[in-house]
Amino acid sequence: MAISYTPMLEQYREVKSRHTNEILFFRLGDFYEMFFEDAEIASREMEITLTSRDGGQNTRVPMCGVPYHAADNYIAKLINKGYKVAICEQVEDPKQAKGIVRREVVKIITPGTILAESLLPDKANNYLALLHEEADELCLAAADISTGECVWATFSGSSRANTVCDQLYRLLPAELVLAGKLGDLPTINSFLAQRVSTCTITTLSNADLTLVSELPSKHFVQQELPSSTVAQAAVGYLLYYLHYTLKSDLSHINKLARVNTQDYLILDASTLRNLEITRNMRDGGRKDTLLAVLDFTKTAMGGRLLKKWLEFPLLNPLTISKRQDAIADLLDKRAVRESLKELLNNIYDFERILTRIEVGSANARDLTALKTSLAVLPEIKIRLQECHAEQLAGISIEARTHVDVANMIETAIADNPPLGVRDGGIIRTGYDxxxxxxxxxxxxxxxxxxxxxxxxxxxxxxxxxxxxxxxxxxxxxxxxxxxxxxxxxxxxxxxxxxxxxxxxxxxxxxxxxxxxxxxxxxxxxxxxxxxxxRDYIKERISEIQQTARQIAQLDVIISLSEAAARYNYIRPNLNHSRELIIKDGRHPVVERLLSGEMFVPNDTELNHRDSEIMIITGPNMAGKSTYMRQVALLTIMAQIGSFIPAREASICPIDRIFTRVGASDDLATGQSTFMVEMTEAAQIIKFATTNSLIILDEIGRGTSTFDGMSIARSVVEYIKDKVKAKTLFATHYHELTELAESSKVIKNYSVAVKERGNDIVFLRRIIPGGADKSYGIHVAQLAGLPKRIIERAQQILHELEQCKANSDLIPPTTKQQNNKHTALATVSLFSSSIADELLNIDVMTLTPLEALNTLYRLQNKAREESGML
Incomplete structure (x- = not known):
């Protein structure tokens, strides 16, 4: 027999039936209450007491609740654990209600639709991304509803999944919505699990296709809409999901931009990660990154824009030069720069305030913060009149003062209003x-x-x-x-x-x-x-957003000029001769981490005449990787318009930077170290052009010495003959230095080392010529291995060197005979069945565990056949 619940619980159950995928926060007086299974989940996840309530007919139902004024903190806990929350409010006055008060869900909060200021990172976007696939075209649309930004991109071809993953790494979405089935979903899921593990995945089903097709033209002008029907559908699905969750007209989402890779230096996810441009590899934070070094922004809007500039460096020399002019102008005018910094200190994140005004969640304090921000704009425009750079002049023109809005708020809103908009005390005396x-x-x-x-x-x-x-x-x-x-x-x-x-x-x-x-x-x-x-301001959101973008741009330019002033950076020249020349370059991050010692600068010259490939040898810990990363980072800095740490530099814009750095197993996909290494190398070979910069660190070390050396040499030769990209190639294979003897575009370099008896000192200088030693035992000694191990290693090394010396004295014909006998002996070790099995193994796809198991099995088989078992 069905239970007849109380009228209030019946109302709750009816609302809940439409929101089965969300935890329902049901407003009762000053509390949000949860019942039944929602209460059990919420009490456990939010760590609050689970009680019960009379449900009617002598039944009690599970219940828990939180005060409405403290709900944001509790909602944050649920969102961070991957839940979604539907907010159900009273939508009529209880005094005028006949019977039970009417309630409706007014918004659904998901990881990608958070608007509460306390839950959002200040200097980072909170993106909601959507993927839609149709007719072999994969489309990405993304929006940050807290700022109103909206972008799209399309991908095709066999590498589209990897390219989508590169974009997702930049966006770092809090939520990914899937509109329909995706053929590349396993690849994307695997990438998200490894690199964007905090992303919640949502599947969109039963969308209103009429709204999906209508919404793009309601939000954006015709010129901004994608010509591709598939891409336009992706944008439509994104807007549909946002309208469904926020239940607002979202007029602040009014500008659509295409992510066009032809306009930017392309940095794939591997390069962004390896170079630690905006996130470090240790914990994904911003500490010890290029972003952290350059970020002197005073506003949250500027902080977010600086991150975008670093992840999307420019290609157009004219645009780069305009940014350089603006930075140089403020660098020369210190008094103006200091004054502007002080003024920017008074500007709140009014990009996000405008969004809260649009969706109706702004309070009186938001309006006073907006007033304070707008009040300094006239003075900013006055100070910018002292500057002459074209970009600064453009900012001064495009940024309006919005005096009418500032005056209205000043006249109407009290100086220290309460948080609640229904608590009284928000309107100034004399206004009404x-x-x-x-x-x-x-x-x-x-x-x-x-x-x-x-x-x-x-x-x-x-x-x-x-x-x-x-x-x-x-x-x-x-x-x-x-x-x-x-x-x-x-x-x-x-x-x-x-x-x-x-x-x-x-x-x-x-x-x-x-x-x-x-x-x-x-x-x-x-x-x-x-x-x-609030509605008066809402009508002016679009024009105030434009001002916010200009202020963010000014903040970034001031930040980069401040970094140049503090760290003694210089303006790099832009050339059209396809050269990359850096004199006394310094690593921008490492030099900031040093205490008590100076960073050793180094020169770099890469061109397509006589120095296209630099082969760099030298021991571990000597500074090879730091040097190569340094060259890449200085190139990126130059192409965002920033000044760089060097004595002088001349750089031709690079179209892509590739990095193959470090070695580790990819446990999530079951790929071995060597497989990861080869996959990344294959991507580089496939997409690099003559205008690219390639950083290869120790390629081939994931397999046997001879295999690795063969692959490394073959890769260098292919880059030299086919790709012709500017390349820095660090290696322990000293044999590769022979390549410079037969090619005019390959140059050998090494890291200078000074020997003091059995000790060595790394001089950190990159000098012409190859290294003649590996200094591996010295490095082991520096790492702290016991003295006994070091001495034994030196003894073994001496014996091996003697054997090699003796081998060199043997006549060539004798060597050939010995090699022949050795080869025959080696072949005779294996039966035909073992040899066949070895030949059929796909070594490239074996995981470390599979390789060990295979080796163990073949060893036992060989022992059985030889009678050893």
Whole structure:
């Protein structure tokens, strides 16, 4: 038999039936309550008490709740654990409701649709991304609803999944929505699990296709819409999901931009990670990254834009030069720069404030923050008039002052308003006549009560008479039992207490009606006035957003000029001769981490005449990797328009930077170190052009020495003959230095080392010529291996060197005979079945564990056949 619940619970169940995938926060008075399974989940995840409530028919249902004013913190816990939350509010006045108060879900909060200021990172975007595939075209659309940004891109061909993953690494979306089935989903899922593990994946189903097709043209001008119908559908699905969750018209999402890789230096996810440009490899944070070194921004808007500039360096020399001019202008005008920095300190994140105004969640403090931000704009424009760079002049023109908005907020909103928009005290005295009159009544009520109390004492002669108030009975006159005989006839008994009686009079009742009505009217009028002001600003959101973008741009330019001033950076020249020349370059991050010692600078010259490939040899820890990363980072800095740490430089814009750095197993996909290495190398070979920069560090070390050396040499030769990209190639294979003897575009370099007896000192200088030693034992000694191990290693090394020397004395014909006998002996070790099995193994796809198992099995088989078992 079905249970008949109370009317309130039946209402809850009806709403919940439409939101089965979300935890329902059901508003009851000053609390959000959860019931049934939602209560059990929420109490566990939010670590709050699980209780129960009468459900009707002698049943009790699980229940938990949180205060509405503290809900953001609890919601954050659920969102961070991958849950979604539907907020169900009372949508009618309880005093006017007939029966149970009507309630509706007013918004759905997901990881990608968070708007609460306390839950968003200040200097990072919070993207919601969507993928849609149709007719072999994979489309990505993404939006940060907290700022109104919206972008799209399309991908095709066999590498589209990898390219999508590169974009997802840049966006670092909090949520990825899948609109339909994706053929490349396993690849994307694997990438997200490894690199963007905090991303929540949502599947969009049962979308209203009419709305999907209509929404793009309602938000964006025709010129911004994708020509591709598939891409336009992806944008439509994204907008549909945002409207479904936020339940607002989202007019602040009004500008659509295409991510066009032809306009930017392409940095794939591997390169972004290896170079630690915006996130470090240790914990994904910004500490010890290029972003952290360059970030002197004063606003959250500028901080977010600087990150975008670093992840999307420019290709167009003219655009780069304009940024350089702006940085140089502010670098020369220190007083102007310092003044602008002080002014920017007063600017709040009004990009996100505008969004809260749009969706109706802004409070009076948001408006005062917007007013404070807008108030400094006239002074910023005045200071910019002292600058001459074209980009700074453009910012001054494009950034408006919005005096009308600032003046309205100043006139209407109190200086220190409360957080709640229905708490009263948000409208300034003098703004509204009716409101002032009601406030006067409320303010004077205390004095009126005191006067009435004195009059009644004199009239009745009851000296202990007093007037009080409580929420149940309202205002009352209290008289002790000993004095009730002196109570006049117009007193009406209201309540009897142990020691006194309480009365009301017509005069007191009229006053109560007037005062209590005034308080309620004050709150209602203030809220209505606030909504009018908010709507006035809402109509101007688009133009204020444009100003916010200009302020963010100014903040980044000031930040880069500040970095140049503090760290002694220089302006790199831009050349058209396809050269990369750096004199006394320094690693921008490493030099900031050094304490008590100077960073050793190094030169770099790469061109397509006589120095296309630099082969760099030298021991571990000597600085090869730091040097190569340094060259890549300085190139990126130059192409965002930044000045760089060097004595002088001339750089031709690079179209792509590739890095093959480090070695580790990819456990998530079961790929071995060598497989990861080869896969990345294959990607480089496939996509690099003559205008690219390639960084290869120790390629081929994941397999046997001869295999690795063969592959490394073959890769270098292919790059030289086919790709012709500027390349830095660090290796321990000293044999590769022979390549320079047969090619004019390959140059050998090594890291200078100074020997002091059995000790060595790394000089950190890159010098012409190859290294003649590996210094591996010295490095082991520096790493702290026991002395006994070091001495034994030196003994073994001496013996091996003697064997090699003796081998060199053997005549060539004898060597050939010995090699032949050795080869025959080696072949005879294996039966034909073992040899066949070895030949059929695909070594490139074996994981480390599979390789060990295979080797163990073949070893046992060989022992059996040789009679050893």
């Amino acid at each position: 006549l009716e409101l002032d009159e009601l406030r006067s009544i409320a303010r004077d009520s205390k004095e009126w009560i005191q006067d009435l109390e004195l009059r009644e004492r004199e009239t009745t002669g009851i000296k202990s008479l007093k007037i009080g108030y409580n929420k149940v009975f309202g205002y009352y006159i209290e008289v002790t039992h000993a004095n009730t005989g002196a109570v006049p006839p117009n007193y009406v008994r209201k309540q009897t207490l142990v020691n006194a009686e309480r009365y009301i009079t017509p005069e007191l009742k009229d006053f109560e009606t007037k005062v209590l009505g005034a308080q309620e009217k004050i709150i209602n009028i203030e809220y209505q006035l606030f909504v009018v002001i």
